[in-house]
Amino acid sequence: MADGRRSSWDKDRDRDNRSSDSDRKEGKYDEPPNSRLFIVCGKTLSEDDFRESFQRFGTIEEIWMVRDRTTGDPKGVTYIKFTKTSEAALAMEEMNGKCIGGHPRPLKVLIAHSRDQGSKREMNEEERLLRLFVVVPKTYTETDIRNHFSEFGEIEHISVVRDRQTKESKGFAYVKYTKMSHAAKAFESCERSFKAVFADPKPQRQIHAPPHLKFEQESFTPLTTSAPTGHIGLGIPTPGMHAFDFLPHNTGQNPDGTTRLTVIASPNLNQDQLWKLFDIVPGLDYCDLRKPSQKRPGQQSRGFAIVVYNNPQSAAYALQKLHGFEYPPGERLIVRFDTSDSSPLPSSHGPGHGMGPSSPYSSFGVRTPAQSHPMLGLRQQTSSSGTGASAATLPKDLAALAETIVQATTIIQAAGLAGAQGALRGVSSQPKLESQSSNGLMTSQLDSSPSSYDPSYCSVKLPSPQPLAPTDSHVAERLFIVCIPTPPPTYVLKDVFGRFGGLIDIYMLHGKNCGYAKYADKAAAEQAILTLHGQDVCGARLKVMEADPQDKSNDSIMFLVGLTGGIASGKSMVASMFQDYGIPVISADEIAREVVLPGTRAWKKIQEEFGSKYITAEGMVDRKALGDLIFQDEIARKKLNAITHPEIYKQIAWHIVKHFFHGHQFVIMELPLLFESGATLSFLHKIIVVTCSKEDQLQRLQERNQLTLGEAEARVNAQWPLDEKCARADYIIHNSGSLSKTEEQVTRMYLELKESYAHLPVRLLVGTVVLGALSTLAYMVVHSH
Numbered sequence: 016m017a018d019g020r021r022s023s024w025d026k027d028r029d030r031d032n033r034s035s036d037s038d039r040k041e042g043k044y045d046e047p048p049n050s051r052l053f054i055v056c057g058k059t060l061s062e063d064d065f066r067e068s069f070q071r072f073g074t075i076e077e078i079w080m081v082r083d084r085t086t087g088d089p090k091g092v093t094y095i096k097f098t099k100t101s102e103a104a105l106a107m108e109e110m111n112g113k114c115i116g117g118h119p120r121p122l123k124v125l126i127a128h129s130r131d132q133g134s135k136r137e138m139n140e141e142e143r144l145l146r147l148f149v150v151v152p153k154t155y156t157e158t159d160i161r162n163h164f165s166e167f168g169e170i171e172h173i174s175v176v177r178d179r180q181t182k183e184s185k186g187f188a189y190v191k192y193t194k195m196s197h198a199a200k201a202f203e204s205c206e207r208s209f210k211a212v213f214a215d216p217k218p219q220r221q222i223h224a225p226p227h228l229k230f231e232q233e234s235f236t237p238l239t240t241s242a243p244t245g246h247i248g249l250g251i252p253t254p255g256m257h258a259f260d261f262l263p264h265n266t267g268q269n270p271d272g273t274t275r276l277t278v279i280a281s282p283n284l285n286q287d288q289l290w291k292l293f294d295i296v297p298g299l300d301y302c303d304l305r306k307p308s309q310k311r312p313g314q315q316s317r318g319f320a321i322v323v324y325n326n327p328q329s330a331a332y333a334l335q336k337l338h339g340f341e342y343p344p345g346e347r348l349i350v351r352f353d354t355s356d357s358s359p360l361p362s363s364h365g366p367g368h369g370m371g372p373s374s375p376y377s378s379f380g381v382r383t384p385a386q387s388h389p390m391l392g393l394r395q396q397t398s399s400s401g402t403g404a405s406a407a408t409l410p411k412d413l414a415a416l417a418e419t420i421v422q423a424t425t426i427i428q429a430a431g432l433a434g435a436q437g438a439l440r441g442v443s444s445q446p447k448l449e450s451q452s453s454n455g456l457m458t459s460q461l462d463s464s465p466s467s468y469d470p471s472y473c474s475v476k477l478p479s480p481q482p483l484a485p486t487d488s489h490v491a492e493r494l495f496i497v498c499i500p501t502p503p504p505t506y507v508l509k510d511v512f513g514r515f516g517g518l519i520d521i522y523m524l525h526g527k528n529c530g531y532a533k534y535a536d537k538a539a540a541e542q543a544i545l546t547l548h549g550q551d552v553c554g555a556r557l558k559v560m561e562a563d564p565q566d567k568s569n570d571s572i573m574f575l576v577g578l579t580g581g582i583a584s585g586k587s588m589v590a591s592m593f594q595d596y597g598i599p600v601i602s603a604d605e606i607a608r609e610v611v612l613p614g615t616r617a618w619k620k621i622q623e624e625f626g627s628k629y630i631t632a633e634g635m636v637d638r639k640a641l642g643d644l645i646f647q648d649e650i651a652r653k654k655l656n657a658i659t660h661p662e663i664y665k666q667i668a669w670h671i672v673k674h675f676f677h678g679h680q681f682v683i684m685e686l687p688l689l690f691e692s693g694a695t696l697s698f699l700h701k702i703i704v705v706t707c708s709k710e711d712q713l714q715r716l717q718e719r720n721q722l723t724l725g726e727a728e729a730r731v732n733a734q735w736p737l738d739e740k741c742a743r744a745d746y747i748i749h750n751s752g753s754l755s756k757t758e759e760q761v762t763r764m765y766l767e768l769k770e771s772y773a774h775l776p777v778r779l780l781v782g783t784v785v786l787g788a789l790s791t792l793a794y795m796v797v798h799s800h
């Protein structure tokens with residue numbers, strides 16, 4: 016980002032960075048630990064207001080009000096550094112929620128994070144401030160420790176760390192208080208020999224999960240299709256699956272409190288890939304990929320893994336989300352609870368807690384962040400080594416993957432909707448996320464569906480869900496969001512930020528841990544800052560603040576260009592001309608051929624729906640016969656669309672992601688039914704329509720496909736009129752003249768698209784489009800099959 020356009024977070028960070036060297040040496044901010052307050056407050060409050068209200072808690076070393084760099088106005092965030100931890104603790108406990116200086120907004124008072132914390136994975140802020148780690152004589156029991164520490168305040172829990180086999184004390188213990196001020200007092204005043212320090216929270220042990228996770232069947236949209244194997248969407252059982260596969264979900268329980276899962280996976284997956292995938296669900300303790308099983312005659316070899324979470328809810332959640340998921344595409348994961356080993360888990364030092372080589376986890380393949388590679392094969396080409404595709408074909412981080420999948424699902428859902436309802440009836444240009452396919456082919460696990468995750472993964476109580484504001488609403492406020500260390504999926508953020516009302520959209524920047532929330536309602540946005548800043552959502556610590564005025568700079572973001580037209584108007588011809596310039600083309604027609612190859616799901620359904628007379632002796636779909644049928648018969652066409660379109664759009668999504676990670680500037684998406692289906696419209700930066708005269712169109716179609724005039728007309732009439740498509744185009748290519756004339760137009764358009772990228776800002780909206788479109792997958796990975 017150019018300097019003048021930096022976010023307030025950057026500025027704040029700058030300020031931190033500027034002073035960090037000297038301050039770190041002096042230990043100014045982080046010493047003693049937890050002695051600095053972070054306060055979200057009214058912007059009109061003054062330093063005097065703070066001093067007046069906070070000095071009674073102790074010695075204030077510094078009050079720092081975050082100000083806008085250009086205007087100098089307070090931004091509604093203040094830091095107060097106390098000399099002692101207990102002073103800060105008391106001030107937080109007393110002042111949180113109070114109003115000061117005559118300002119009506121109650122203060123939100125939190126303990127500021129130390130610098131080191133930013134990169135740590137913590138689920139529970141509270142525990143960080145309540146729990147002390149102490150060194151005790153090995154002879155000490157819990158009661159002995161209580162005798163020493165209860166003088167400082169009410170103790171919630173004491174646990175002595177013991178050897179798992181011998182049960183002997185290791186000479187360490189945790190003391191957890193009910194209030195931070197008590198923990199702070201103990202930290203400051205207990206005997207030195209105890210060497211008390213604030214304990215790092217155990218990662219994700221403190222998920223505020225409800226007593227049971229709702230995995231009841233009604234949380235799924237019923238699948239009415241007769242899919243012969245596998246399942247579509249979010250772990251939805253189909254007749255081909257074993258009963259045990261979904262038992263835990265249907266009963267809504269994880270009765271044994273099982274935290275271990277067994278995973279049968281593609282032998283081509285490696286440890287990192289699997290670890291990253293299961294790490295999407297917070298609370299992963301370890302993931303141990305065993306060698307692929309020996310290939311028996313007639314059987315494929317499979318990889319086998321044990322995955323362990325540090326809590327049963329996470330295990331159940333992972334099973335729900337990842338069982339049946341195709342990873343890599345075409346190869347389903349089989350995830351089950353492992354009840355065979357009920358031995359206690361190793362304690363939950365997970366990634367991020369710096370295990371040395373002697374760590375008990377090293378044998379289980381636990382990865383520290385430094386060890387783990389964030390590369391996850393979305394569309395891994397099977398390699399003989401089994402270690403995955405080249406870096407270029409793989410996404411750079413999991414956040415992008417999750418983001419991707421969210422959007423992919425959207426496309427797919429929209430496709431399903433169009434297939435069932437919209438085709439040939441002029442569907443809305445915006446996919447209706449809240450709509451559901453009437454044919455039951457698609458699930459309605461929507462981007463913003465609260466049923467898709469557990470909102471209690473948020474460390475603060477949230478208001479109930481609210482509808483999103485219309486996408487064309489005026490943007491009253493933009494918030495800048497930072498998620499540390501990595502953002503949760505967008506659907507989670509949408510749900511969380513949407514609960515204050517007036518949320519238009521959330522978009523996270525690709526490969527970064529930050530993004531924006533657009534609100535139509537300023538007060539709602541302010542409330543979101545007030546409530547969410549400093550909170551944890553799905554293991555990510557949020558920083559939420561007002562964004563600087565819209566950044567006009569252009570992050571290098573790929574964009575998507577739709578290429579459409581009428582049947583035989585020359586789309587493929589134009590697409591091949593773009594390809595000559597090195598621009599990748601995703602052809603829906605080509606993909607449509609792939610998804611009906613013998614043995615595919617669509618192929619089976621076509622056979623079921625239309626009968627074997629539409630299958631040739633070689634086992635292929637008889638395209639001519641099927642074409643003759645569906646271009647004459649609208650109902651048959653809709654049925655075929657409903658079978659093929661979900662598969663087509665899913666593949667499109669994967670292709671988008673692949674191209675994105677290859678670093679292309681833009682991609683041409685050749686979509687004959689772009690307007691008819693409406694599925695991808697909202698993801699496109701520009702739309703090109705290739706048109707020609709009706710006479711040329713009919714003639715070319717007849718010649719190319721060996722059709723009678725009547726057959727050609729039927730095909731033309733099965734689509735929107737070309738005029739209507741042209742009316743919605745950003746660019747029109749007239750293809751009634753010679754090919755060289757068409758080529759000239761393509762060249763101009765190519766240069767313009769290049770130029771527009773170089774000189775015009777690709778707005779963040781477009782970023783969303785691309786992120787979205789490319790991202791399309793992430794959600795699929797988790798939620799689709």
Ligand SMILES: CC(C)(COP(=O)(O)OP(=O)(O)OC[C@H]1O[C@@H](n2cnc3c(N)ncnc32)[C@H](O)[C@@H]1O)[C@@H](O)C(=O)NCCC(=O)NCCS
Pocket residue numbers: 581582583603604607637638639641642645652655656659660663686687688733734
């Ligand atoms: C009906 C099928 C078997 C005919 O195959 P055929 O090889 O003769 O045609 P091809 O696939 O090359 O399509 C040619 C053109 O027909 C038009 N077309 C194809 N399907 C449709 C449809 N369902 N509705 C309207 N027009 C269509 C498009 O303009 C396409 O570019 C085939 O088109 C098909 O499977 N269609 C359903 C999938 C689909 O909608 N494909 C279009 C891209 S999403």
Ligand SMILES: Nc1ncnc2c1ncn2[C@@H]1O[C@H](COP(=O)(O)OP(=O)(O)OP(=O)(O)O)[C@@H](O)[C@H]1O
Pocket residue numbers: 580581582583584585586587588589604687715716719750751752753754757
């Ligand atoms: N300018 C042109 N002059 C002459 N022939 C052309 C021209 N443009 C395209 N054609 C021919 O017209 C036919 C249709 O073109 P093309 O296959 O590119 O159309 P399309 O829009 O991709 O068709 P479909 O909708 O079936 O996929 C092809 O045989 C192509 O060679």
